[in-house]
Amino acid sequence: MSDQTPPDQDAAVAKAAASQRRVSLRSLFLDPNNYRIIHEPDQKQVLDSEVKNRDVMQRTMRLLCGDKNQNIQDLMESFKANGYLRVDQILVRELPDSGFLVVEGNRRVATLKFLQQEYESKGIDLGQLDPEIFSRCDGIVYSRVDNGEPIAAVTDIRRAAVFEIGRIMRNNGISAFAEAVARSSSNCLQ
Incomplete structure (x- = not known):
């Protein structure tokens, strides 16, 4: 400097x-053009207008998490052991017709979305992770x-x-x- x-x-x-916005995980959309997945054979460039498409959302989630969730295993264990620590902010930008695209923090959001799905459908033990995070996740715009x-x-x-x-x-x-x-x-x- x-x-x-x-x-x-x-x-x-x-x-x-x-x-800072507190939003539900359901209003956060993973970035299908995220740098972590651009090398994947299944990855396709996606316009903002297509981000909310069900197939795009599922493909992005699968690519970020890995076929057997190997890409998020460390975060799942950390969230269960320590809860969600608001050390790194999730950076988002508003989408034109509601919702937010995750600019930074896609792996964390994917992990939270996966845990939310497992918690709501199977009642898994979240350990120290407070389920309140599913409805009140912080995002910085x-x-x-x-x-x-x-x-x-x-x-x-x-x-x-x-x-x-x-x-x-x-x-x-x-x-x-x-x-x-x-x-x-x-x-x-x-």
Whole structure:
């Protein structure tokens, strides 16, 4: 980080805002174009208008979880042993006709969706995981302050995480450092 921030970065920081939403898992849609699954033979590029298609949702869930849930086994065990820890935020963007597309956190959301299905259909033991998470999951929506439009793409999730840390710090009165963090991370948002 440098002491001098280019003016265009200041403008980007000033125009970005984040809002936290508590939503049901049913209103969160997994990203069928997620980087974790683009190498899979069954993966197909999907338009936003097709995200809610039943076949697309099932294929995305299967690809994220793995054929025998091997891709989410570690998270299932962690959630059951520790509950859901809100350490990493789930980044979402609003879909045009209701619901939210998961931008970051697809594997966590897929795991929660799988556990919800198993809990509701088979009554599995959730251990320390509070079933309340199924109806009140946190999602962070980034939008532009000047016009409220969503920021559609995060080009570097690590920098987006730094941006989020800056937002939390600023909201909690740790402003000088938070402003520096936010300025340094503003170029991760398109």
